[in-house]
Amino acid sequence: MNTFMRWAGFLVVLFIAAPLVIVVPMSFSDARSLQFPPPGYWLGYYRAYFTDMSWLIPTWNSILIATATMILTMLLVVPATFALVRHRFRGKGFADLMMLMPLAVPHIVMAVGYYSYFGQLRLVPTPFGVILAHTCLSVPIAFLVLSANLKGFDRNLERAAQSLGANPARTFIHVTLPILRPGLIISALFAFVQSFDETVVAIFISGRGAETLPRKMFDSIRQEADPVIAVISTLLFAIVLVGIVAPYFISTLRSRAPKPSKPTGAH
């Protein structure tokens, strides 16, 4: 069983890794259309991306919308999470379930709803419509991350602070908030990424007025498969790589720093 599992595992690793890395050489290709392996290499499409307003504006829109979504999501979710994790009240089970509903509804269904409803509210080709819609979709994700953190929070820490003379407000500022900070950051990051990557709703409601990067990419892939997409894919891939690998290395470095005597094993 073991050897079989190992070989199967190796093939699966290849299956998962290949499509991730292939965009990197593609982005340096000098071919006009999709061709792999590339006939030659140049940086032309990087220059094209960084000078073409039709790519830069959607990028900027996406950053703006994701940032606004993140802020709005956190403003709504942080108090709600405290209510749902810290308090018991009638209807809590229902409220817990409702928090997760946006995850249960397929995005295409929401897209139809927003297209019609926001159309009537004249929010359709505006960034506000996208922000309002994305916030709904980010709420459950931010809630799941934050509530997991808050459930693990030792309430004795707050009791200790109060017994030591901190009133509820100072307890929150000096103890609750700093200890919860990593959870808050991760939760906000999830909300940002959710909005930044969201495609379906954006396709239907971002229009010309607030075109997001995923919408632009979708349109471009659908129509002509502009090689600039490989550049963007590579850049996004690089950001994810840095975002995931960097914290890992920092945490290993940190955990090693105070204990230099600990055997570090074979490298």
Place this chain on the structure above:
Amino acid sequence: MGTSLSKLTEKPNIWPWLLLSPLGIYMLIFFVVPLADVAIMSFTEPRPTLANYTKVLTGALYQRVFLNTFLTAAFVTACCLLVGYPLAYLMAHSKPRTAMLILLLVTMSFWTSFLVRTYSWMVLLGNNGPLIAFLQMIGIESPPQLLFTRFSSTLAMIHILAPYMIMNIYSVMKKIDPALIRSAESLGAKGFSLFRHVYLPLTAPGIANGSVLVFVICLGFYVTPVLLGSPREQMIAGLIGHQIEEFLAFGLGSAMAMVLLAVTLVILTIYHRRFGLDKLWG
């Protein structure tokens, strides 16, 4: 005991409601109302009848698309399981270094945008791509069209959704107490029977979790089937988008959306009864 309830009736606490109300009101206006709008449109557009549902539930085109969507979702789920189980096993039982690298890879894949991964498959399966070149190299004169077929969209969906399956199974496998396996071995279980009677049942919750998640996402998948699939073999989400964008058929699109939502909610309700919905994404 009933103690907590009577405690509640003693002094109603307004704090949770105060903290919850901004989000509650927001979700009411920007989530519930648009959803209700879809429900209403499905009955009233263009005229208030049940015609949209009659058409969606009995029309041959729509039945075919629903069936196609279901079969594709089932197939993708099965393939994700087939692909994900060995990899999760490898992650859970390899040397820490190997496990770490695979975990990193899966996490990377998970965080890379759907669109990027969809684009990659366009490159891989394109007429000037490596797979076609490989087929020509081994002597297949006129390789089949790979891109814009059911094959390409299914393959890409498996790739895109596999990380959900892997992460779910992995998190269960990692929690299995090795002593349990050792004690099963000491009781005479080995090889396939050890796997069949001990390991597989222990990992069943992860399989159930991953399968429901993959199946439900796949049912409503829009981007990848639209970009990579054959226009003649649409999935339900693609058809909904098509009706809205091309024909502005809001009533028909909404009715299909409601059917899709209903199916999704039925599956999730069954899951919720058995395991609790918060576990699905937790």
Place this chain on the structure above:
Amino acid sequence: MTSYLQLSSITKTYGHFTALSDVNLSVEKGEFVTFLGPSGSGKTTTLMIIAGFEKATSGLVQVGGQSITQLAPHERNIGIVFQNYALFPHKTAVENVYFPLQMRGVSRSQGLKKAEDMLSLVGLKGFGHRHPKELSGGQQQRVALARALVFEPSLLLLDEPLGALDKNLREQMQIEIKRIQRSLGVTTIFVTHDQSEAMSMSDRIVVFEKGRIEQAAAPLDIYHRPQTSFVAAFIGESNLIPATVTNASARIAENPVLDSFDYAGTEVLSDGQPVTLLIRPEHIKLSRSPIEGRKNVRMTVETIVNYGDNALVIGRAGDLTMRVRVLGADVVIIKEGEECCISWTPDSVFVITK
């Protein structure tokens, strides 16, 4: 009223469930009082009411003659050490100890100096810059203690603070806590379910059971003169024998198995009154044949548990299970399954009426 901490008729109910009923207690200034009881007995609830984290349904808490019942926890000036220490993970040891001073508006330089001094007092000189996770369990415990004492609280509350430590460290910390408490003279309430801890550390032990105080007395009084059969059974090993008083003036009681025998004490009892008789295992003597001048009973030995320096012999006398503590060297005279003689003098038979 001269007592320093005064609990008057404290009652706490959750709906129909009564967690505490009519708890009254006076604690003198500088006293070290231990709340002892099984889990759910109300000892921690009482502590939380003193600290202000729980509100009593009725009753009064006073410190130094002033009611603190209406004060919020942060206004009470009470130091607490929690079972899991509750050290702030984002602050270093010295910052943790400085925190209560910071809340009281003490300047940073002055406060940190005072915090360092406090750390020295608990034996952690030079550890101030470390974060809690870089300290051992015992060291974290000391930081928590320093933090709870640095602001000169009116009361020190310790909520099972030694529960997470291993046996050797626990004994060391018991001595350490006693030393620090004495040197500062702070009035202390210590919650534990470990009776040996209670015995070795306290000036007074308060035994809780089912939301009531069963008995509050000095450790040796609790041990030798338990007022209820619960206290007798909970503290130390005991033989509890149901009996009926047959001759109150001659202090004679009777049990169907053990027949009649004399008991000690000064309580006024009446004939026919049902009582429980307590005989501690170490007051029973084991021998091959009856000993003159003592009450003798025949017993069949069932189990011998050896502890090295002593052994516990468990056997049956009729339908009663009897426990006898013998010195390690003496245990060789008897084997499991054999019959022997156990005996005691009337002054080791203590009467419990509740």
